[in-house]
Amino acid sequence: MTSEAPSSSSTAVLELRGLHVSYGAIEALKGVDLVVNEGEVVTLLGANGAGKTTTLQAISGLLKPRAGEIRFHGERVDGIPPHEVVALGIGHAPEGRRVFPLMSVLENLRMGAYRFRRVPREELDRVFGLFPVLAQRRNQEAGTLSGGEQQMLAIGRALMGRPNLLLLDEPSMGLAPLIVSQIFDIIQEINQQGTTVLLVEQNAAQALKLAARGYVLETGTIVMSAPARELLSNPRVRAAYLGEGAE
Amino acid sequence: MCLTQHFWQFLVPGITLGSLYALIAIGYTLVYGVLQLINFAHSEVFMTGGFAGLFITQALVTAGLTPHGADSVLYTVTGLVGGAVFGAVVAFLLERVAYRPLRRRNAPRLVYLITAIGASLFLSNLAGKLFGRDRTNIPELYANDVVFTLFGAQVRVQQLVIIGTALAMMLLLDTVVNRSKLGAGIRAVAQDAQTASLMGVNINRVISQTFVIGGLLGGAAGFLFGSYLNVHYQMGFLPGIKAFAAAVLGGIGNIRGAMLGGLLLGIVESVSQSCMSSQWIDVVAFVVLILVLMFRPTGILGQRLGRAA
Ligand SMILES: Nc1ncnc2c1ncn2[C@@H]1O[C@H](COP(=O)(O)OP(=O)(O)O)[C@@H](O)[C@H]1O
Ligand SMILES: [Mg+2]
Numbered sequence: 001m002t003s004e005a006p007s008s009s010s011t012a013v014l015e016l017r018g019l020h021v022s023y024g025a026i027e028a029l030k031g032v033d034l035v036v037n038e039g040e041v042v043t044l045l046g047a048n049g050a051g052k053t054t055t056l057q058a059i060s061g062l063l064k065p066r067a068g069e070i071r072f073h074g075e076r077v078d079g080i081p082p083h084e085v086v087a088l089g090i091g092h093a094p095e096g097r098r099v100f101p102l103m104s105v106l107e108n109l110r111m112g113a114y115r116f117r118r119v120p121r122e123e124l125d126r127v128f129g130l131f132p133v134l135a136q137r138r139n140q141e142a143g144t145l146s147g148g149e150q151q152m153l154a155i156g157r158a159l160m161g162r163p164n165l166l167l168l169d170e171p172s173m174g175l176a177p178l179i180v181s182q183i184f185d186i187i188q189e190i191n192q193q194g195t196t197v198l199l200v201e202q203n204a205a206q207a208l209k210l211a212a213r214g215y216v217l218e219t220g221t222i223v224m225s226a227p228a229r230e231l232l233s234n235p236r237v238r239a240a241y242l243g244e245g246a247e
Numbered sequence: 248m249c250l251t252q253h254f255w256q257f258l259v260p261g262i263t264l265g266s267l268y269a270l271i272a273i274g275y276t277l278v279y280g281v282l283q284l285i286n287f288a289h290s291e292v293f294m295t296g297g298f299a300g301l302f303i304t305q306a307l308v309t310a311g312l313t314p315h316g317a318d319s320v321l322y323t324v325t326g327l328v329g330g331a332v333f334g335a336v337v338a339f340l341l342e343r344v345a346y347r348p349l350r351r352r353n354a355p356r357l358v359y360l361i362t363a364i365g366a367s368l369f370l371s372n373l374a375g376k377l378f379g380r381d382r383t384n385i386p387e388l389y390a391n392d393v394v395f396t397l398f399g400a401q402v403r404v405q406q407l408v409i410i411g412t413a414l415a416m417m418l419l420l421d422t423v424v425n426r427s428k429l430g431a432g433i434r435a436v437a438q439d440a441q442t443a444s445l446m447g448v449n450i451n452r453v454i455s456q457t458f459v460i461g462g463l464l465g466g467a468a469g470f471l472f473g474s475y476l477n478v479h480y481q482m483g484f485l486p487g488i489k490a491f492a493a494a495v496l497g498g499i500g501n502i503r504g505a506m507l508g509g510l511l512l513g514i515v516e517s518v519s520q521s522c523m524s525s526q527w528i529d530v531v532a533f534v535v536l537i538l539v540l541m542f543r544p545t546g547i548l549g550q551r552l553g554r555a556a
Contacts, residue, residue: 083444103435114447
């Protein structure tokens with residue numbers, strides 16, 4: 001399992017320091033600090049509109065921070081365009097899955113390996129091993145897959161870039177509970193194979209079962225940061241994020 | 248019935264014209280696919296190809312080339328390549344100078360449209376100023392003999408050159424878009440630009456590439472069109488608008504749609520000459536455009552660049 005040791009910068013894969021991101025006049029992130037260590041699953045929890053997606057998009061270079069820094073393996077990556085960030089080893093399965101609907105499953109996976117000269121065979125085998133249904137549907141147009149299959153494709157596609165750090169934005173969104181636990185099992189497997197994971201979720205119950213540590217984001221500010229076990233038993237978290245329909 | 252009487256006589260010129268419309272229409276559709284922008288200055292990219300071909304072939308005449316034998320092949324190929332390259336250069340610069348600054352500033356749609364129209368007027372008037380406002384004929388490239396007769400209609404060398412070149416370029420493009428990594432990048436950006444960038448696609452580079460590809464085809468079409476009729480600073484206007492209509496007819500954003508729409512429009516336009524006086528011909532394309540927008544606004548094949556058809 002993953003370690004619950006407090007962050008130490010020597011093993012930090014990702015560090016956010018005082019991250020501010022704005023959409024015009026709207027300040028979406030107001031000084032976010034967050035650390036993900038090598039080999040961990042860390043979850044970032046928060047209600048709709050808290051700023052979770054904004055955080056991931058800033059890490060990937062889709063959004064430019066107004067202030068603060070983002071370090072990946074100790075190097076500043078804020079301000080680097082997204083197509084260069086992915087080449088550093090950050091994979092991103094975006095909110096809403098965002099598969100290329102008119103491409104086949106296989107073409108989507110090839111897009112995930114776009115940064116490589118040729119599609120790495122072992123990565124493709126790994127993805128098909130994790131998600132056998134994708135192998136079965138390899139020639140099917142991605143837009144015709146079920147929601148769960150599209151989510152698997154989005155994660156598989158991100159893995160094709162051979163990331164050290166995998167960013168997952170609400171992989172449980174809109175999926176039936178059975179599919180959700182299936183996907184969370186696979187996220188755990190991906191982590192055990194050596195990929196560090198930053199998991200954004202509203203489904204706190206599932207996410208905290210999987211993660212070593214968690215952060216709680218409220219309107220652009222981190223309000224809590226603790227080992228997953230503590231968050232699970234924290235009354236405030238229970239009331240806000242585990243109260244209803246979370247199971 | 249007027250349509251059936253001279254059908255074959257008008258069919259071959261229709262396919263000839265239609266394959267040129269198709270080449271131009273691809274430029275509109277590609278750029279629309281990745282930027283959702285109607286690049287109205289594409290007609291001037293076409294015009295540039297005409298002038299480039301004109302000057303190159305004139306230089307070859309001065310150098311002593313004659314429209315016979317091996318010379319005529321060299322003539323045609325040089326003119327084509329020259330037209331294509333100049334079209335590509337102008338299209339590339341157009342994107343860099345006119346559109347990219349707007350993207351950086353997140354300009355509203357209307358600003359793009361006005362910029363496109365402004366760039367179109369600027370380029371055509373610049374050409375008028377630099378090269379004069381007369382119609383000029385591209386030197387004869389080859390003896391335009393009748394090659395064969397199809398149901399009583401004569402088919403000439405020039406028609407075969409135009410149709411053959413256009414088909415070859417379209418086949419090549421279709422292969423590139425559907426089979427190459429370059430094509431995968433273009434299709435990914437057309438389907439979801441933000442996600443494409445998360446995969447490592449440089450969006451700006453892909454946008455440049457689509458302008459260059461559109462410019463290559465449009466410039467080559469300009470040379471072919473110029474050798475069919477003549478070269479003129481406003482030669483892009485009508486073919487440009489008609490090719491735009493053809494792109495809408497096939498489904499804007501859809502490459503195979505642009506090919507089909509171009510061919511259909513050329514044929515319909517040409518064949519209707521047997522029913523009406525030639526002054527009315529230019530109206531046909533617009534009637535088709537209006538009918539499509541009324542009854543099938545997504546075009547024949549639908550608006551999807553992701554998969555070519
Ligand atoms: N493109 C945008 N333009 C303006 N405001 C935005 C945009 N995207 C998100 N926001 C705002 O930023 C805040 C954070 O949004 P987001 O990061 O999507 O939250 P979450 O992913 O936690 O639901 C919200 O208030 C949202 O309305
Ligand atoms: Mg979100």
